[in-house]
Amino acid sequence: MGHHHHIEVTSTKPYEFTRKNRMIAGVMMIIGLLAIIAQFATHHEQTWSNLLMNNFMFMGMALCATFFLAVQYVAEVGWSAVIKRPLEAMGQSLPVAGGIMIVIIALGGHHLYHWMDAELFDPKSPKYDEIIAGKSGFLNPTFFWIRVVAYFVIWTYFAKLFRKNSMLSDEGDGVGYWRKNRAAAAKFLVLFAVTESTMSWDFVMSVDTHWFSTLFAWYTFSGIFVTSIAALVFTVTYLKSKGYLPEVTEHHLHDIGKFMFAFSIFWTYLWFSQFMLIWYSNIPEEITYFMLRQDHYRGLWLASFFINFITPFVILMTRDAKRKLYLLMGMSIVVFIGHWIDTYVMIIPGSMITAGHHAAEGAAHVAEHGEAAISIGSIGLMEIGTTIGFIGLFMYLVQHYLSKSPLVAKNHPMMEESLHHAI
Amino acid sequence: MSASPKKFVYGIFNDDEVVLNAIGSLRKKGLKVKDVISPFPIHGLDNELGLDRTRISICAFLYGMTGMSLALLMIWYMNIFDWPMDIGGKPSYAFYKNLPAFIPVTFESTVLCAAHGMVITFLLRSKLLPGVEPNVIHPRMADDHFVMAIQIKDDSEIANVEAQLKSAGAVEFINK
Numbered sequence: 001m002g003h004h005h006h007i008e009v010t011s012t013k014p015y016e017f018t019r020k021n022r023m024i025a026g027v028m029m030i031i032g033l034l035a036i037i038a039q040f041a042t043h044h045e046q047t048w049s050n051l052l053m054n055n056f057m058f059m060g061m062a063l064c065a066t067f068f069l070a071v072q073y074v075a076e077v078g079w080s081a082v083i084k085r086p087l088e089a090m091g092q093s094l095p096v097a098g099g100i101m102i103v104i105i106a107l108g109g110h111h112l113y114h115w116m117d118a119e120l121f122d123p124k125s126p127k128y129d130e131i132i133a134g135k136s137g138f139l140n141p142t143f144f145w146i147r148v149v150a151y152f153v154i155w156t157y158f159a160k161l162f163r164k165n166s167m168l169s170d171e172g173d174g175v176g177y178w179r180k181n182r183a184a185a186a187k188f189l190v191l192f193a194v195t196e197s198t199m200s201w202d203f204v205m206s207v208d209t210h211w212f213s214t215l216f217a218w219y220t221f222s223g224i225f226v227t228s229i230a231a232l233v234f235t236v237t238y239l240k241s242k243g244y245l246p247e248v249t250e251h252h253l254h255d256i257g258k259f260m261f262a263f264s265i266f267w268t269y270l271w272f273s274q275f276m277l278i279w280y281s282n283i284p285e286e287i288t289y290f291m292l293r294q295d296h297y298r299g300l301w302l303a304s305f306f307i308n309f310i311t312p313f314v315i316l317m318t319r320d321a322k323r324k325l326y327l328l329m330g331m332s333i334v335v336f337i338g339h340w341i342d343t344y345v346m347i348i349p350g351s352m353i354t355a356g357h358h359a360a361e362g363a364a365h366v367a368e369h370g371e372a373a374i375s376i377g378s379i380g381l382m383e384i385g386t387t388i389g390f391i392g393l394f395m396y397l398v399q400h401y402l403s404k405s406p407l408v409a410k411n412h413p414m415m416e417e418s419l420h421h422a423i
Numbered sequence: 424m425s426a427s428p429k430k431f432v433y434g435i436f437n438d439d440e441v442v443l444n445a446i447g448s449l450r451k452k453g454l455k456v457k458d459v460i461s462p463f464p465i466h467g468l469d470n471e472l473g474l475d476r477t478r479i480s481i482c483a484f485l486y487g488m489t490g491m492s493l494a495l496l497m498i499w500y501m502n503i504f505d506w507p508m509d510i511g512g513k514p515s516y517a518f519y520k521n522l523p524a525f526i527p528v529t530f531e532s533t534v535l536c537a538a539h540g541m542v543i544t545f546l547l548r549s550k551l552l553p554g555v556e557p558n559v560i561h562p563r564m565a566d567d568h569f570v571m572a573i574q575i576k577d578d579s580e581i582a583n584v585e586a587q588l589k590s591a592g593a594v595e596f597i598n599k
């Protein structure tokens with residue numbers, strides 16, 4: 001066939017996790033650790049909130065990488081075969097994120113989640129809260145911990161299984177292991193649909209315990225998914241910039257760039273849908289959520305909307321932009337920063353009120369300060385340091401797992417299609 | 424003073440791979456392959472023919488901007504200027520303060536204008552409007568056959584072009 005020449009897989013070697021990169025990731029983790037220790041040492045009110053929001057992003061990137069990988073199997077996607085190893089590597093952070101999440105909530109849950117105060121459910125207590133007591137069927141510690149453990153067990157099991165089968169396929173039977181992964185992916189996606197929804201209520205929405213939004217799970221999903229795509233774009237463009245993954249052409253970059261563009265708009269759609277309905281109906285139990293954010297976090301609240309919508313929309317609109325390696329890499333950083341701010345605005349305002357109450361009670365200041373004064377989150381060296389630590393941890397884990405297997409699954413049944421991918 | 428109409432020899436193929444491979448080989452022999460008409464998209468055809476990328480996306484952007492501007496103008500006139508509305512129990516009567524309520528209409532209008540604009544532009548550009556006599560070169564060109572158009576200067580070239588087309592895999596020839 002004249003012009004259809006055969007392309008060989010050339011990435012048969014793993015990624016080399018150099019000393020320099022280990023150092024960089026290590027230093028970032030140390031900075032993070034120092035920031036966290038400094039926060040504890042100074043009785044900084046925001047420590048637990050910072051840990052929760054950063055670990056939630058870290059967990060979300062690993063979770064949605066696994067979700068995206070499962071979609072590739074179930075939809076029998078051909079083009080993405082050359083970028084599956086980075087996705088597999090990203091998913092391996094799930095058990096670490098799970099461990100950190102359990103430690104954060106076990107030790108600091110009372111600073112984060114108002115509903116963890118047992119007195120709220122006791123009708124005889126002066127702190128009895130009828131609205132929160134009405135949610136006790138779902139928001140009670142026993143059921144909560146069962147759910148949290150179940151999430152991480154399920155997610156880790158599938159993230160490890162997809163990678164294991166993919167690695168075994170390198171030995172020869174590409175089709176057989178691909179079929180196993182397709183069957184597992186179908187099961188995972190059903191479980192993901194349920195666990196992602198309830199996880200977003202557990203970890204994020206229950207921070208503002210009185211408040212609820214029926215599309216919160218979708219909104220959370222769109223945010224962590226586009227962050228995960230940004231992390232994928234960064235990983236792939238970084239590998240290419242270092243001469244790895246010659247199989248990934250501008251056509252593949254165009255496709256992952258399209259995902260980043262499209263899901264930025266999807267996020268905007270859900271952000272706006274949630275905001276507009278609450279803004280329009282203007283009923284007290286719903287509008288408090290946005291009043292808190294408009295009154296005390298106006299700059300960040302608006303910044304997250306504009307950075308996450310306008311920047312990708314304008315810059316990634318053209319075909320050419322999505323095919324330029326360093327432009328895509330830069331945009332992945334912008335999207336990450338934008339969604340960091342979004343996660344901040346989702347979690348910090350609510351959790352800081354709980355943390356403030358908790359600190360005030362500990363110091364028996366309630367009578368003096370009353371309910372009027374609320375704690376407001378800040379962004380300073382400690383917040384940024386914590387985030388640098390989590391980025392370092394994620395970078396370390398992804399590079400570690402990339403260095404354990406060849407960068408392309410050579411026996412993938414759709415490899416030929418992926419190598420010839422042209423759009 | 425009108426230029427003489429362009430003359431073409433049309434080679435009819437019955438296989439998409441054959442027609443795709445014929446483009447390069449016929450051009451190497453000096454034939455002017457101008458276009459290929461196919462009942463379905465052939466992967467790599469635009470590239471092989473050396474066609475410019477479509478500009479329909481630029482049209483879509485401009486139509487979308489038009490739709491957005493028209494919608495905002497309409498809403499401003501109706502709900503702010505001509506008959507100020509109390510929107511969502513917030514009687515601000517200010518355009519920018521009521522903007523969230525206007526976004527869905529603006530979005531729909533943007534999409535409506537972009538989509539219809541693209542379709543109408545495409546139909547105009549392809550001369551496919553209702554009532555236009557369709558230019559059917561071969562009765563099976565919208566079914567399972569492929570038409571390759573080769574431009575010639577005069578009728579003396581027909582025999583040579585047909586022989587070349589035949590060797591490249593064409594099954595029929597038409598000259599108009």
